[in-house]
Structure formats: structure tokens, C-alpha cells
Amino acid sequence: MIVTDLRCEDLNKSFDGTQALRGVSVTFEPGAITAVIGPNGAGKSTLIDVCSGMLRPDSGKCCWGALELTALQPHEVVRAGVVRSFQEVRLVYLVSVMENVLFSLQRNINEGFLRTLFRWSGSRAQCEIRKGAEVLESVGLWDMRDVRAGELSYGEQKLLAMACCIALEPSVLLLDEPMSGLHREKVDQVARVLSRLRGQAKTIVLVEHSMEVVRSFADRTVLMDRGKIRAVGSTDEILAHPKLNEAYLG
Numbered sequence: 001m002i003v004t005d006l007r008c009e010d011l012n013k014s015f016d017g018t019q020a021l022r023g024v025s026v027t028f029e030p031g032a033i034t035a036v037i038g039p040n041g042a043g044k045s046t047l048i049d050v051c052s053g054m055l056r057p058d059s060g061k062c063c064w065g066a067l068e069l070t071a072l073q074p075h076e077v078v079r080a081g082v083v084r085s086f087q088e089v090r091l092v093y094l095v096s097v098m099e100n101v102l103f104s105l106q107r108n109i110n111e112g113f114l115r116t117l118f119r120w121s122g123s124r125a126q127c128e129i130r131k132g133a134e135v136l137e138s139v140g141l142w143d144m145r146d147v148r149a150g151e152l153s154y155g156e157q158k159l160l161a162m163a164c165c166i167a168l169e170p171s172v173l174l175l176d177e178p179m180s181g182l183h184r185e186k187v188d189q190v191a192r193v194l195s196r197l198r199g200q201a202k203t204i205v206l207v208e209h210s211m212e213v214v215r216s217f218a219d220r221t222v223l224m225d226r227g228k229i230r231a232v233g234s235t236d237e238i239l240a241h242p243k244l245n246e247a248y249l250g
Contacts, residue, residue, distance in 0.1 A: 004065035005029055006051065006082070006172050006203050011060035013046055013227075020046040021057065022227040028172075031201040033194055035208050035218035035235065039248050042224040044207045045087065048174050051205075052084040053077035064172060083165045084174035089157045093150030097141055097160055100149050101132040104164035135167045138196070140189045155182045162190065172203040179213050191217050215239060223247060 011024040020043045028034050036044045049055040051062045053074040061070045069077050091100050105128050136142040139159045144152065149160060162178055179187050194204055194217060208214050214221060214235060221238035223231040225247035231238055238244065 006062070006064050006205070008047070008051065008062045009060055011047070011050055011062065012058045013043075013050060013055060014058055019227050021050070021060075024060070024224075024227070024229055026222055026229055026232060028203050028205050029220070030171075030203045031198060032219040033198055033204045033206055033217055034220045034222060035206045035214040036222045036224060037208060037211075037214060037238075037244075038224035038230075041226070042247070043227040044224055045176055046227075047224070048084055048176050048205070048207055052082060052174055054084075078168065078170075081169075081171035082174065083168050083170035083172070085161055085165050085176055085178055087176045087180075089154070089161050091149040091157060091160060091164075094148060096146050096148055097136065097152070098129075098132055098145040100160055101135060101163055101167050102128060104167050105131070131167060135163045138166070138193050139163045140186070155186050158182060159186060159190070162193070166193065166197070170202065172205070173197065174205045174207075176207045177209065178206070179208060179210060187213065211239065 006028040008024055008026050011021045012019070013021040024043070024047060036047065038044055046055065050057050051069060053069060053072050053076065057070055061068050063069060064080065064082055067080055069080070069082060072080065092103060095103070133142065136145055139162060141156065141159055141163060144156065149157065152160060158178060158181055162175070165173060178190060182190065197204060206218060218235045220233065221235045222229060223238050223241065223243055230243045230247055231241050
């Protein structure tokens with residue numbers, strides 16, 4: 001397993017004259033959960049989009065070790081071991097929970113799922129099914145494996161989306177508001193999963209609005225406002241930082 005930092009170096013990104021990222025430089029360490037917080041429009045999701053290859057920066061770069069992620073296409077970033085979730089749930093709603101996880105395991109997005117599945121040998125298919133079962137068990141969805149994704153509650157769909165990310169066994173996991181819409185018991189379930197991943201020296205970046213979630217689960221916190229990094233440090237330090245109230249209250 002590769003253990004290395006995820007680094008953003010002087011990232012800039014504008015949309016129609018509005019600068020979403022302004023010289024953002026930050027390092028996300030392996031073996032830690034780092035929260036990225038800030039008011040709406042702070043640039044949090046844009047930062048995740050750039051790190052995952054969904055957006056090209058106007059200047060600057062994002063690197064995982066020696067690999068420059070900002071030079072890659074999104075599917076190449078995934079293959080490199082950097083996986084992200086989205087604020088809006090992205091699932092195949094007409095197929096089952098298990099089929100969604102199996103779908104996520106195809107690493108070549110240019111190939112059809114069924115063609116990929118049919119090419120698998122019996123042992124390969126069984127291996128992927130076992131992996132899917134383990135991941136669904138970890139997020140509490142094993143009993144719903146045969147239910148269509150479209151029939152799940154919103155919170156269950158969020159858990160399934162996370163399961164699809166975890167199934168890829170990423171080294172870096174970028175999560176954009178994964179806790180929103182979850183009841184407390186599901187939040188605790190996600191927290192246990194993230195704790196296990198942190199223990200495996202995974203790099204976990206968590207964009208989150210809930211300060212309760214941040215205080216409970218994040219080791220480090222990055223405070224953003226108006227496209228800039230305002231403060232970086234331990235979660236306790238940042239939540240007590242005067243810049244926090246300034247960023248949220250103006």
C-alpha cells in the first residue's frame with residue numbers, strides 16, 4: 001500500500017469572473033480524517049472537484065506523491081487510487097444495491113458493465129461478490145442487497161454511494177457532505193467505517209457543514225472562505241479560531 005500526502009499547490013479557479021479558488025495550498029496527510037469547512041461559496045466543493053480531476057484549475061496543481069492528478073482525466077484519477085463522492089447521490093437506480101457496488105468495481109469506464117462482468121472468470125466474479133458483501137456489511141446495507149437502489153431512503157442511498165467508493169479500495173477518499181440526510185445511527189455507522197479506513201493509513205478528506213460531525217470525527221480541519229485557506233490545524237484549534245466566526249458570520 002502506498003502511503004503519501006495529497007498536496008494542493010497554489011490552485012486557482014474562476015467561473016465567469018468569480019474566483020472560486022485563490023492560491024489554495026494545503027496538504028492532506030494519510031492516516032487522518034481532515035475536514036474542510038467554510039460558508040457556502042467558500043470553494044470547498046471546487047477544491048474536491050479539482051483534486052478528483054472533475055475540474056481543471058486555471059493554474060496550480062494537485063499531486064498525490066509524484067503523480068500530478070490535475071494532469072489526469074477523472075477515470076485515471078480513480079485508477080490511481082483517488083476516489084470521491086458527490087453531494088448529490090449518483091447511483092444506478094433501476095438495479096439492486098449489490099449490482100451498484102459491482103458496477104463500481106469496473107475500473108475502465110469506457111467498457112460496458114455487462115461486457116466486463118461476462119469476461120470475469122468464475123473465481124474473479126466470486127471474489128468481487130465477496131468484496132461487495134463485505135463492503136455492504138460494513139455500511140449496514142447487506143440485508144438490502146437485493147433491493148433496487150431507487151427504493152432506498154435518501155440516507156440509505158448516501159450509504160450505498162459511500163459503499164461504492166469504498167469498494168474501489170482507494171488510498172485517498174474525498175467525501176463531499178457524506179453525512180447530510182443521515183440519522184444519528186447511520187452517522188455512527190459511517191464514522192466506524194471511516195475510523196477503520198483511517199487505521200489503514202488512508203487519506204480521508206471530508207467536506208462538511210455540521211460542526212458536530214467535524215468535532216466528533218475530524219483529526220484536522222481546514223477552514224476556507226471566499227476561495228482561500230484561512231486556517232489549518234487540529235480540529236479543536238480551528239473550531240476555537242476567531243477566523244471561524246468571521247468566515248460564517250462576516
